[in-house]
Amino acid sequence: MLGEYRITGRRAAEISASVERGVATGALPPGHALPPLRELADRLGVNPNTVAAAYRLLRERGVIETAGRRGSRVRARPVSAPRDQIRVEVPSGARDLSTGDPDPRLLPALAPALAEAAAATDARPVLYGQE
Known part of the structure; x- marks a missing residue:
């Protein structure tokens, strides 16, 4: 059972978002078993296919892992982590593309091009199909 945290939602995206919120807040810790598909579907009053779709979304996002009849669990280590929690130093001489x-x-100077455009006397827009 989930204890204090209750998964909510009527659509697959809502259900998966609810599980992700539980994981993010720590209410659903790593290794925590999620309820069986049919049980959660009954509890939420939705079709089991809706919960299956939600679990599929969570699996694709790396939030949970499934083991067939053994059920679904919150992954021990999520596939992705918030950027501010990742502390990787950029090696000397490398370009930091993380931002x-x-x-x-490395960008060209735009002032000359803007000045030329402003000075153009015939500043009509060029449409598709025109020279």
């Missing part, structure tokens, strides 16, 4: 921001030193 997703480009290196401003």
